[in-house]
Amino acid sequence: MNEDLTFDVVIAGGGIVGCACALACSRRGLQVALVERDVLGSGATASGMGHIVVMDDSDAQFALTQASQQLWRQFALPDVVEYRQTGTLWIAADGEEMEGAETKYRWYCDRGVAAELLTAQQVQEREPNLRPGLAGGLLIPEDGVVYSPNAAVEFARLAVQLGARIFLGKSAKSMGQHRLQLDDGTELSAQWLVNALGADAPAVSTGLPIRKRKGHLVITDRYPGFVQHQLVELGYLKSAHSSSSDSVAFNIQPRSTGQLLIGSSRQYGNDDVAVDQKILSEMLARATAYMPGIGQLQAIRAWTGFRAATPDKLPLIGPSPEDDSLLLATGHEGLGITTSLGTAELIASAVTGEPFLIDPRPYLPSRFQEAANISHSSKETE
Secondary structure, eight states, X not given: OOOOOEEEEXXXXXXXXXXXXXXXXXXXXXXXXXXXXXXXXXXXXXXXXOEEOOOOSXXXXXXXXXXXXXXXXXXXXXXXXXXXXXXXXXXXXXXXXXXXXXXXXXXXXXXXXXXXXXXXXXXXXXXXXXXXXXXXXXXXTTOEEOOHHHHHHHHXXXXXXXXXXXXXXXXXXXXXXXXXXXXXXXXXXXEEEEEOOGGGGGGTSTTOOOEEEEEEEEEEEEOTTSOOSEEEETTHHHHHHOSSSOEXXXXXXXXXXXXXXXXXXXXXXXXXXXXXXXXXXXXXXHHHHHOGGGGGSOEEEEEEEEEEEOTTSOOEEEEETTEEEEEEEEOOGGGHHXXXXXXXXXXXXXXXXXXXXXXXXXXXXXXXXXXXXHHHHHHHHO
């Protein structure tokens, strides 16, 4: 008897976004298949920090990150996921950055996000291992941290309980027109296909406006209490916005194990998975400049990963303009872990037609095709 390989939804990519999509669709009674070439929660999910943060880069980014953070806070997560509401402390190094902190403070307050401006003394009291002489900071207390690989596995586990099937050790060779072909020749068919392959999404959906952006992280031995909050320099935003040059910024996360996760770096045009010693040295020097004691801590591992970046810093979520059976859930850059649950709800809404609490239009993949058409039309009329 032939095995039935027909589903309502087939998802390629078992990172945190793909696993969240599998759970959201399974919760709606849909028959779901999830395909992952490695282990669940690998790839960018295993390479990232797991910072659950509300961002203010644009109204669209804010809407998706805020909605997603609310979903994280409502989720009953087991201890193994290590979700903690540490808050984010944005560090202002000088008067100019403190002015930026004040602007961010007003922006967040206007949108109902809890925020607290801190003086230099208050920052020192909250985080005594930071260097003296900083200008102050901005605390967003409802931000959190999570161990994202375990979160992905938890989402997949719950999806399987609801009937989802997982195909591990299988790669998506091609997908489109209601069919996903695996590298062993197996073909899965579905009403809806979801490409949640992150930086590798263009391999099976050609023409996507996605570039790989390499990043480095370091994890230390256990030093409980050395850091209390997710600490990020306000200069991080300048680093994140750079679309061409290599950059580093101070970004450190306290793990529930007592370890410290130290970042961060950004590189385009470097597909080598090896640690770049020059970038790593610059990143650690930046961290030590903000927190001198880091130089005395024992690092136990450094690694790299690749973010899926789009030109406008927003993910691709929703129907492909090229294939009405294909949904995209990729291009999240450094916010895929934060926005995984919101992305999953948008995907489930696209499948079922149910409304979601935010407007899906800013994330639709068709926005790039529309922009290209406008550009082409304007050139014709010149």
